Amino acid sequence: xxxxxxxxxIAFGAIYFLLxxxxxxxxxxxxxxxxxxxxxxxSVLADPNFRATFGYSVVMALLTILxxxxxxxxxxxxxxxxxxxxRPVIEFITLLPLVIPAIVVxxxxxxxxxxxxxxxxxxxxxxxxxLLLCGYAMLALPYMYRAVxxxxxxxxxxxxxxxxxxxxxxxxxxxxxxxxxxVLGAVMSGAFLSxxxxxGEFTMAALLNRPAFGPYMQLLGANRAYxxxxxxxxxxxxxxxxxxxxxxISRLLGVRxxxx
Numbered sequence: 001x002x003x004x005x006x007x008x009x010i011a012f013g014a015i016y017f018l019l020x021x022x023x024x025x026x027x028x029x030x031x032x033x034x035x036x037x038x039x040x041x042x043s044v045l046a047d048p049n050f051r052a053t054f055g056y057s058v059v060m061a062l063l064t065i066l067x068x069x070x071x072x073x074x075x076x077x078x079x080x081x082x083x084x085x086x087r088p089v090i091e092f093i094t095l096l097p098l099v100i101p102a103i104v105v106x107x108x109x110x111x112x113x114x115x116x117x118x119x120x121x122x123x124x125x126x127x128x129x130x131l132l133l134c135g136y137a138m139l140a141l142p143y144m145y146r147a148v149x150x151x152x153x154x155x156x157x158x159x160x161x162x163x164x165x166x167x168x169x170x171x172x173x174x175x176x177x178x179x180x181x182x183v184l185g186a187v188m189s190g191a192f193l194s195x196x197x198x199x200g201e202f203t204m205a206a207l208l209n210r211p212a213f214g215p216y217m218q219l220l221g222a223n224r225a226y227x228x229x230x231x232x233x234x235x236x237x238x239x240x241x242x243x244x245x246x247x248x249i250s251r252l253l254g255v256r257x258x259x260x
Contacts, residue, residue: 058242140190
């Protein structure tokens with residue numbers, strides 16, 4: 001009986017997620033009346049704005065993952081090693097991005113870093129990109145931190161640190177060559193979620209006037225019928241392809257670590 005309900009739950013979940021995707025694919029093929037065609041896909045792929053915005057968002061996603069790892073891994077490690085009493089405080093801070101709307105954060109950015117402020121980051125494209133990158137890292141913080149913290153919970157951090165220090169390792173070496181490889185699977189879990197968040201994010205990119213994929217999808221959806229469905233399918237496939245590539249890289253790194 002338990003097996004029946006388990007398979008029933010799996011089937012319900014598959015139907016819930018797959019039916020909308022199947023419906024979107026079917027609708028995207030109806031651009032030509034009376035027959036199925038790939039005209040909508042050809043139209044999207046021929047649009048230079050699609051390549052530019054998706055490429056921009058992929059780069060920002062990778063930079064967000066890198067920034068998140070540089071911030072979260074040392075912080076979570078140090079909290080577990082030296083500051084265990086502050087764990088509730090750190091966890092509360094990492095939950096704030098889920099409570100504070102993104103529109104509030106981005107208006108704060110615009111207010112603090114406009115051209116009349118001491119640090120006019122919004123006055124240049126590079127500065128605005130840095131602001132957007134920080135905003136993306138903040139949105140991904142709850143997921144990255146919890147993934148890394150869960151990975152660290154499976155390790156005896158204190159024993160590993162003492163062993164590494166007894167062999168003469170410094171803090172950078174301990175984190176980079178000992179802690180990070182052991183929580184790489186957890187880091188990749190957080191990276192998947194961070195990647196998905198950045199690819200679909202709209203509010204921050206739109207208000208900071210950056211050529212990201214989220215605003216492009218919204219603009220296309222407001223003016224076209226079949227192309228947005230095709231764009232959604234393409235984005236789904238490419239996003240999952242990028243995630244699969246990240247997973248492959250993590251496995252290759254894991255195999256290399258095991259071999260050495």
